[in-house]
Amino acid sequence: MAADGARTxxxxxxGATGFVGRLLARYLAGHAPEGVRIALAGRSRARLEEVRAGLPAAGRDWALVEADSTDPDSLRALAESTRVLATTVGPYARYGLPVVxxxxxxxxxxxxxxxxxxxxxxxxxxxDAVARETGARLVHACGYDSIPSDLSVLLLARRAEADGAGGxxxxxxxxxxRGGFSGGTIDSLRAQLEALQEDPALHRVLGDPFALSPDRAAEPGTRQPRDAGLPTRTPDGRWTAPFVMAQFNTRIVRRSNALQGWAYGPGLSYGEVMGTGRGPLGALTAGGITAGLLGAVSAMGWAPTRGLLDRVLPAPGTGPGEAAREKGWFRMVVDATTEDGSRYRATAAGRGDPxxxxxxxxxxEAALALALDDDRLPGRTGSLTPATALGEVLVERLRAAGHTYEVTAV
Known part of the structure; x- marks a missing residue:
């Protein structure tokens, strides 16, 4: 392990030259406090120089580091040179393990x-075991997958606990x-489907609602909502469809619960759906989304149709343009009932393509919290989630950045 004094x-x-990597670099150049030593890393120095030249003034003297996920020596040198590494290089199953x-x-x-x-x-x-020994916090899912979900449930549990309402x-x-898709997102889906074709037994892993539990045998086994199904309607009349990210987000939330000794409650039943509105239009939209998701996954899983889709879907390294990104937004409404019957609602929302x-x-903000807020973060190391590694420190940072995170009794 490199000593902190040796880290430059x-x-x-x-992954600063990729689509999301460029957006992250630009955000940090505009929002990182003065004096934070930031560097850009990737395979091509020429492309890194291009990215750096297009940043706001604060980022134009950042260091550049050449590193490749297929070169262990370059990754070792990269990791030992910094206190925090934020990576956007995916699909992670294909390129990410050597980095972490x-x-x-x-x-x-x-x-x-x-x-x-x-x-x-x-x-x-x-x-996990190695990181616990070295003191590293390995924090997965630090974007729209799965920060709004993970932090909302954390805040609900904290509010219920403070009110004495039980788990x-x-x-x-x-x-x-409202948002779009990038080539990187499509490539991640493609990589996961290819893994399933190579090893069909992995279907059981993906179908397990507690697949990411650190202690699967100890899980209480509470019945969980289905990740996908037919359009449904909430008690207040809103139509819903399956949410494309539910299969991942729900596992992260359940992992957070288990990592904290099931502090949210051993009987937690957690699900996610997509809201499509009310009335006939909401019902029609829910049906269209459900059919579209089923068709897209089926087409991506069959080689001939996957080849056709590859011709029209975004290529890796591309994504929505600036105007489309600015028009985007997200809003997550999380309703909870506690062990004593109390009801709460959390809202997570923000502007910009989610x-x-x-x-x-x-x-x-997650990366800055790891770099600057060490003394305020939860005292956990190892393989973590946003809620367990960063907790309410990240909530504070995101609120300051203009995002909404709030809980009310209903």
Missing amino acids: HDLVVY EACARAGTHYADLTGEVLFVRDAGERC LRDVQLVASA GYAATAVMLG
């Missing part, structure tokens, strides 16, 4: 944007958003 950077953005392993061994705090269950499971199995029992998130503009804020 406080924070490195790895290098950080675990070096005692370097780590944050990523993964939405891949299999990667988080594998990273935990390989790196959380029935919790459901209804997501509404997967890109808002995600750059989330990952940027």
Whole structure:
């Protein structure tokens, strides 16, 4: 493990030449406090120089580091050079394990944007024990996957505890958003489907609601909502459809509960859906989204149709333009009932395309929290989630950055 005095950077953005990496670099250049030593890392120095030249003035003298996920020596040197590494290099199952392993061994705090269950499971199995020994916080899912979900349930549990209302029992998130897809997101889905084709047994892992539990055998086994199904309607009349990110976000929230000794409640039942509105239009939209998701996943899972989709879907390294990103938004409403029957509602919301503009804020503030707020963070190390590694410190940072995180009794 490198001593802190030997580290030349406080924070490195790895994958800075990619679509989301550029957005993250730009956010940090505009919001990191003066004096934070930030560097940009990637495979090509020429492309890194191009990214740096396009940053606001505060980022134009940042150091550049050449590193490649296929070169262990370069990754070791990168991890040992910095206190925090934020990586946007995906698909993580394909490129991420050597990066998180290098950080675990070096005692370097780590944050990523993964939405891949299999990667988080594998990273935990390989790196948790090492990171605990070296003092590294390895924080997965630091973007729209899965910060709004993870922090909202944390805040609900804290409010219920403060009110003496007991643990959380029935919790459901209804997501509404306006945003687009990047080639990187599509590539991550493609990589996961390819893994399933190579090893069909992995279907059981993905279908397990407690797949990311650190102690699967100890899980109370509370019945959990289905990740996908038919359109449904909430008690107050809102139509909903399956939420594309539910299969990942719900596992992260349940992992947070288990990492904290099931502090949210051993009977926590947690699900996520997408809100589509009220009345006939809401019902029609819910049906269209449900059919579209089923068709897209089926097409991506079959080689001939996947080839056709590859011709029209965004290529890796591309994504929504600036105007589209600025028009985006997200709003997550999380309703909870506690063990004594009390009801609470959490709201997480923000402006900007949720997967890109808002995600750059989330990952940027998570990385800054790891770099600057060490003495205020929960005293955990190892393979963690945003709620367990960063907790209410990150909530404070995101509120200051313009995002909404609030809980009310209902």
